[in-house]
Amino acid sequence: MTHEHAPDATDLYSQEFWDARYDSTTAVWSGNPNPQLVEQLADVAPGNALDVGCGEGADAIWLASRGWNVTGLDVSTVALTHAAARAAEAGADVADRTSWDQTDIRTWQPPVHHFDLVLAHFIHVPASDRQALHRQLAAAVRPGGRLLIVGHHPSDLKTSVGRLDLPDLLFTADQVAAALEPDDWEVLVCAAPAREALNPEGKSVTIRDTVLHGIRRG
Numbered sequence: 001m002t003h004e005h006a007p008d009a010t011d012l013y014s015q016e017f018w019d020a021r022y023d024s025t026t027a028v029w030s031g032n033p034n035p036q037l038v039e040q041l042a043d044v045a046p047g048n049a050l051d052v053g054c055g056e057g058a059d060a061i062w063l064a065s066r067g068w069n070v071t072g073l074d075v076s077t078v079a080l081t082h083a084a085a086r087a088a089e090a091g092a093d094v095a096d097r098t099s100w101d102q103t104d105i106r107t108w109q110p111p112v113h114h115f116d117l118v119l120a121h122f123i124h125v126p127a128s129d130r131q132a133l134h135r136q137l138a139a140a141v142r143p144g145g146r147l148l149i150v151g152h153h154p155s156d157l158k159t160s161v162g163r164l165d166l167p168d169l170l171f172t173a174d175q176v177a178a179a180l181e182p183d184d185w186e187v188l189v190c191a192a193p194a195r196e197a198l199n200p201e202g203k204s205v206t207i208r209d210t211v212l213h214g215i216r217r218g
Helices: 009-013 015-023 035-041 058-065 077-089 092-096 127-139 154-158 173-177
Strands: 048-052 069-074 098-102 115-121 141-152 185-191 194-198 204-216
Touching (some): 015 077, 035 115, 035 141, 048 058, 058 069, 058 092, 077 092, 115 127, 127 173
Parallel strands (some): 115 141
Antiparallel strands (some): 194 204
């Protein structure tokens, strides 16, 4: 079992850390939409969406290609430059349906009840800050809209996939659900589905995603 060496925790949320990472290579991520996004939203009618921590824009671009108008937020201006370029490569229709904003989620204040979809994939903050962040994400969803939060499940630390050895940052779907007002939300999925990934040695390993998908009641 191996884990990545953990950088200083404060670095993980700084623009400097992420600008350097995105500037170090032409592509940090695969360019494919996250599988849980495709699984959960392939058949959902488009509206306006907020992608928090959008990185190089794969999820936002996938949504825009299906008719969504998407705002992508990220702390890294380098990531957003890559995302805008990839949206342009996907065609004018996609580029016209995407916008990109540099935002630090530590000080971010979202518009209330504004979006048909708010998604956050693999945004990991300390446990002391997690519930407040998830409540902010939820507050941005309008009645009838959807919230999709996906993260690395704590059980991944027992595998060889190579997660950062920072267990405080990992969370379960039940912990996300606990941040939601139960009278306000219909929880469609609260689970830890398994999928296959490659570890640093290139071997296949079974990991789990934390998945919370809910609809704000009208």
